[in-house]
Amino acid sequence: MPRTGPRTGEAGLRRPNDPPVLILTSLASGPKHGHALSKDIEDFAGVILGPGALYGAITRLEERGLIEPLESSDRRRPYRITTAGAAALAGAVADMRRLAEEGATRLTLSGGAI
Amino acid sequence: MGPRADAGGRAPHRSAGLLRWYPATWRERYGDELDALMADSLGGRPPSPRFRLSIAWAGLRERAHGSGLVGDGSPPAERVRGGSLLVLCAWTAFVVGGVGFSKTSEHFVGTVPASGRPLSTGSFDAVQVLASVGAVLVVLGAVLVLPAFVRFLGAGGWPAIRRRVLWAGAATVVTVAAVIPLGVIAHRLNSAQRNGADWHYSVGFAVVALASVATLALWTAAAVAAVQRMELRTGLVVAESALATALAAVMVLITGSTALWWGSMAFSAPWFLQGTSTGTPGSPFELNIVVAMALMLGATLAAGFGVVRMSRSWSRLLSG
Numbered sequence: 001m002p003r004t005g006p007r008t009g010e011a012g013l014r015r016p017n018d019p020p021v022l023i024l025t026s027l028a029s030g031p032k033h034g035h036a037l038s039k040d041i042e043d044f045a046g047v048i049l050g051p052g053a054l055y056g057a058i059t060r061l062e063e064r065g066l067i068e069p070l071e072s073s074d075r076r077r078p079y080r081i082t083t084a085g086a087a088a089l090a091g092a093v094a095d096m097r098r099l100a101e102e103g104a105t106r107l108t109l110s111g112g113a114i
Numbered sequence: 115m116g117p118r119a120d121a122g123g124r125a126p127h128r129s130a131g132l133l134r135w136y137p138a139t140w141r142e143r144y145g146d147e148l149d150a151l152m153a154d155s156l157g158g159r160p161p162s163p164r165f166r167l168s169i170a171w172a173g174l175r176e177r178a179h180g181s182g183l184v185g186d187g188s189p190p191a192e193r194v195r196g197g198s199l200l201v202l203c204a205w206t207a208f209v210v211g212g213v214g215f216s217k218t219s220e221h222f223v224g225t226v227p228a229s230g231r232p233l234s235t236g237s238f239d240a241v242q243v244l245a246s247v248g249a250v251l252v253v254l255g256a257v258l259v260l261p262a263f264v265r266f267l268g269a270g271g272w273p274a275i276r277r278r279v280l281w282a283g284a285a286t287v288v289t290v291a292a293v294i295p296l297g298v299i300a301h302r303l304n305s306a307q308r309n310g311a312d313w314h315y316s317v318g319f320a321v322v323a324l325a326s327v328a329t330l331a332l333w334t335a336a337a338v339a340a341v342q343r344m345e346l347r348t349g350l351v352v353a354e355s356a357l358a359t360a361l362a363a364v365m366v367l368i369t370g371s372t373a374l375w376w377g378s379m380a381f382s383a384p385w386f387l388q389g390t391s392t393g394t395p396g397s398p399f400e401l402n403i404v405v406a407m408a409l410m411l412g413a414t415l416a417a418g419f420g421v422v423r424m425s426r427s428w429s430r431l432l433s434g
Contacts, residue, residue, distance in 0.1 A: 033147075033151075034147060034148070034150070034151035034154075035150075035151055035154040035155070038151070038155070050155075050165070050168045050169075050172075051148055051151045051152045051155055051168075051169065051172075052148075052168045052169045052171065052172025052173070053168070053172060054151065055144055055147070055148045055151070055172070056172050056175060056176065058144070059140070059144065059176065059179075060185070060187060063187050064187070074150075075146040075147060075149065075150040076147065076150050076151075076154075077147050
């Protein structure tokens with residue numbers, strides 16, 4: 001099956017509930033600092049990311065150039081998604097969509113209901 | 115901004131000490147942010163044990179990342195260097211286990227009849243020879259890295275390792291200062307008194323043993339801190355990783371030989387392991403040898419992880 005975006009694995013994005021995927025998804029709607037990210041992720045995914053896990057993922061995402069910090073006079077520094085991050089998220093979303101469609105198709109073929 | 119922050123945006127510091135789990139370079143970049151997030155998350159409550167554990171785990175993972183031990187974000191040379199240093203740390207723990215084995219097996223040749231120890235004598239000799247080989251490999255690794263260490267010091271690297279070296283030096287002084295009187299006292303005691311009958315000596319021995327372990331660990335930490343900061347040529351990184359791989363192989367062989375010694379003693383002379391009279395039946399699971407074996411096995415597994423980590427980066431390191 002042809003790929004439409006950057007390979008999910010290459011960007012370090014593996015599963016939908018991986019902290020990097022959740023953080024990129026949250027930042028896709030605008031810059032946020034750590035606490036706002038944590039609350040947003042809990043709201044839209046039901047996943048509670050502890051401070052350690054959140055900042056571990058933020059560190060890796062920044063190293064890969066998928067997010068970047070914004071200037072802040074506060075200790076609560078906001079982050080925004082970069083162009084590369086948006087492309088990586090688009091690839092991950094496309095992969096997830098393909099998987100969801102494949103699952104839906106197979107369930108339909110086998111007579112299951114979704 | 116969280117409601118509990120002060121006017122300057124500085125949150126209460128009930129969890130600030132947890133940041134020490136993270137490496138200094140990481141703290142400089144993200145420490146304030148994580149501290150603020152922890153304060154927001156806790157909302158003025160003290161951190162729970164689970165919260166502390168999660169931060170400690172995340173901090174240790176960050177240290178492992180910084181050392182090139184986990185993750186694929188660091189360059190191949192860093193990953194190989196991290197693997198080599200892990201083997202060195204594992205060797206330190208292994209030496210502690212080896213000292214425990216040495217204490218257990220002390221005088222066994224003179225105590226156990228020759229007919230009951232052909233296998234144990236051979237495995238014991240193998241442990242001694244292999245331990246010497248391991249020590250030579252470590253010394254060789256240190257000699258190879260010495261010129262880079264001198265350059266590191268010449269380039270102003272001393273402040274970065276000063277605190278660790280001073281701690282290690284102080285621990286060495288304390289250990290030596292404790293060993294000398296203990297040695298004098300030991301010469302005035304008989305074998306039974308040295309092996310638990312005199313509790314004053316036992317306490318002193320335990321203190322010296324702990325001080326020795328601390329000294330060894332502190333010097334290893336100082337060496338790791340220095341090597342992590344040095345500029346190393348690719349050839350040197352490869353040479354050090356080859357020595358580390360050989361050292362890991364030596365650890366496997368020593369662990370196997372020690373297990374063989376233990377097994378043969380359990381079969382032919384379990385009374386020796388328990389320190390009871392000749393021929394007395396008993397369990398071979400004496401605490402000292404169990405702990406020593408566990409340490410050696412754990413250290414060998416850690417060294418194996420280091421070798422696997424290195425081997426996955428060798429081809430990329432040599433090609434590029």
